[in-house]
Amino acid sequence: MTQETPLLSLSAVSRNFGGLRAVDSFDLSVAKGSITSLIGPNGAGKTTVFNLITGIYRPDSGKITFSDSALIGMLPHQVVEAGIARTFQTLRLFENLTCFENVLAGQHCRCRAGLFACILNTRSCQAEEVRAHSETERCLRNLGIWHLRDELARNLSYGDRRRLEIARAMASRPKLLTLDEPAGGLNERESDELMEVIREIRDSGITVFLIEHDMRVVMGISDHVAVMEYGRKISEGTPDEVQSDPAVIEAYLGIDDEEDERKEAGESVQ
Amino acid sequence: MRLEFAKPASFIRAHSAWFIGALIVLAAALPLLVSDYWVDVCVFWGINVLLGLSLNIIVGEVGLFNMGHMAFFAIGAYTTAILSERFGVNLWLLIPVSGLAAAGAGYVLTGPIIHLRGDYLLMVTIGLNEMIRISLINNPFALTGGPNGLIVMDQFRIFGHVIQSPADFYYLVWAAIALLLFCLGRLQRSRVGRAWNYVREDPIAAEATGINTRWAKVLAFTLGAGIAGATGTIFAAKMMVISPDSFTFMESVILFCIVILGGMGSIPGVILASGAMLVLPELLRNFAQYRMLLFGLAMVVMMIFRPQGLWPSRRWTTRLKEGDGE
Known part of the structure; x- marks a missing residue:
């Protein structure tokens, strides 16, 4: 499924908002014909990455390449014309x-x-x-x-x-469909149907890139998952690899102290 | 199978040929039925309709708040007066020339401000209106005649017939409206018209869906200004004297009210509302000093009880041309 040349690639992309480094030398490549997901805790910078790709923001540094042409400097409507369509987290x-x-x-x-x-x-x-x-x-x-x-x-x-x-x-007949939290606010049955729709889109030859909070959806359909925290990429791989990565578990569940506390609590119950 | 757009069915639409035919016969016969005074009222109603339709492109279709539309009307009227008096240019030729002059002004003046939103754009356009009006009063290069304005001696001629009576102007103005309605009707259901509506509904979503929002806005402004400018030629020929007093901020406000009262983006709404704005004050001549008070009251009442306008525009629905595709 993964080919040598990625459809979309970001290399060392950074973007600051005042003193805040929202995206910090972020690398990502989306393989042609894949479903790639970007996950991470709230405020990790996922939507900013989205807005950098779709031309709403301009990166402070770094390169974004889409099927061999540079995306940086294009206006949002030109990005759509180049073949990247998007949806919004809050429906618009x-x-x-x-x-x-x-x-x-x-x-x-x-x-x-x-x-x-x-x-x-x-x-x-x-x-x-x-x-x-x-x-x-x-x-x-x-x-x-x-x-x-x-x-x-x-x-x-x-x-x-x-x-x-x-x-x-x-x-708009895109080559790459980018979805910002498509399952947000959907119930289980609706998100099952959505997963089916996304798979069908992928099978029709369109690459899909999504941000999602619903782990059931992410782990269910993704070929490739990237994890973000504080503007940096902390892990990447297949859904299984990512799920067992200690760095990811730490980012989502907190550091080991809590783990210890939980163990203690478990012991005391026994 | 082919899809096409059609307005939702209604009694009037089902018998539209009869209604339109009756309207045309009635409109054509009107100068024979009423006094010259009322024909004149209809001429000014028609000029307001032309202006209202041009502003409706900007305010109604794209949602850009423009309260300085009289500036473009003034540019058209003064272009006509100057070129006609100094260079003897034919009035028929001056309709497109004045239109282009106003469109050019619209393109240049709105380029730097088109990204402004809502009230901010509104304020800048008010400034634009005043700038143009005050420039005209200041008589730059002794071209505009200052506060006294200019005289237009030339008249429209068609096959040796001089257009000068109220009835002549009545036919001229309403023929222009018919032509404009045809073009705007085409535009409303075309790629360009839809792009305007997408920008009005949600500019960010429109841009992210692949619509060049800047192009759509500038195009609407330029076209609206151009139509207002071309109307300026007819106005100058009708009035024979034009002065800065005709292009005040107040007139722009009334025009703006016409579009809002009629229903944003609604062509029949504009025709109805511009009639109401002009004919009612004529009827209420005895209450002239309370006119603005009544306007204000009407606006407040409308915004409370009918914010969508007198004749709100309705969306076109799809209709399958051959058979049903379900």
Whole structure:
């Protein structure tokens, strides 16, 4: 599954906010065709890494390469055009537009019609619209929300809103889909369905990179996991390797003192 | 299978051909039915509709608060007056020329401020309006005639017929509206129009979905300014005298109210609200001194009971062109 050349690679990327070093010479590579997860305690800098990749922030130093081209300096919409689509931790849908229109937004960067082409409704403009509509339909059907296409986004249930956001990202025909906590706020059944959706996306040839808190989801679907704490990468590997890494256990469960206390407590109960 | 967008069905839409036909016949016959005074009122209503529609692109479709739209209208009107009087340029030609002048001004002036949000942009556009108006009063290079303004002697001519009576202007203005409505209708359901709406709904999500938000905003501002400028030519020809008094901040506020009252992004809303803003004061002439008070009251009442506007815009829904795809 892992190939020699990664689709996305970050090398020695740093970003400061005032005195805070949010991301500290961070390295990461996302293999083509994989599901790669980034985990870590709250405030570890995961979302900052996301925002650095998607062009919302600019790194203070370091390099970000996506399929052999440098991403640094690109504006967010140019990053999407280059082939990286994203979703947000707190859903950001176009609430007053229909689901169909929401997903159609993803196709915007794949169309070219300008002001005059739109007013004159030229042939190429019409052809583009037909293509964009069928692509939108495909994405809505894949995510199982085709029947909700004419519903306003704000009327959807939480699970469907998550799906809609993924559909919108998929509509830009990305090479890399980045998901910021896709399972946040979902119940067990919904997150099972989500895992299925993410697997299907991976199987269709799109690389997936996600941040997630739900360990069941992370360990269930990831091919590769990176762990972050205080802006640094502390561990990396397959889900099994990461789970047994002492550094990870320490970051999540605290240092050995507590472990000792727990043992003592256990003994006293006995 | 092909999908297309369609407005949700309603009685009016189901019989739209009849309604539109009846409206056109009624509109065409109007100058024969009412006095010149009322035809004149309809001309100014039409000019306000043109301005309202141009501002609706900026405020309604993209959600950029612009309370200085009269600046672009003024640029268009003064371009017409100067080029017509000094160089004898034909008025028909001056419609696109004034439009381009105002669009160019819109492009240049809003470039540095387009990233501002909400109230901040609003304040800068108010400043813009005042800057333009005061520049006109100061008579730069003896071009604008200072507080007295300029006179436009030329008239529109079509096949030897001079457009000068209220009825002539009535047809000119409402034909321009019909043309504009056709273009805006196309734009609303196109890639460009949708991009504007995405930016209005959530600029950050729009940018992260691959929409060049800066392009969308600047395009809307430039187009809105251009239409206002082209309207300035018609206004100058109608008034024959233009002065800075016509382009005050107050006029910009009224225009802004038209878009908000009508319903942001709603074309019929703009037509309705600009009529209400113009025709009602004519009816309430006896209460002229309370006019602003009534406007304020109307705004407050609207915001409480109908914040979506008089005729809120509705989303287009998909309709399968051939068969059902379920």
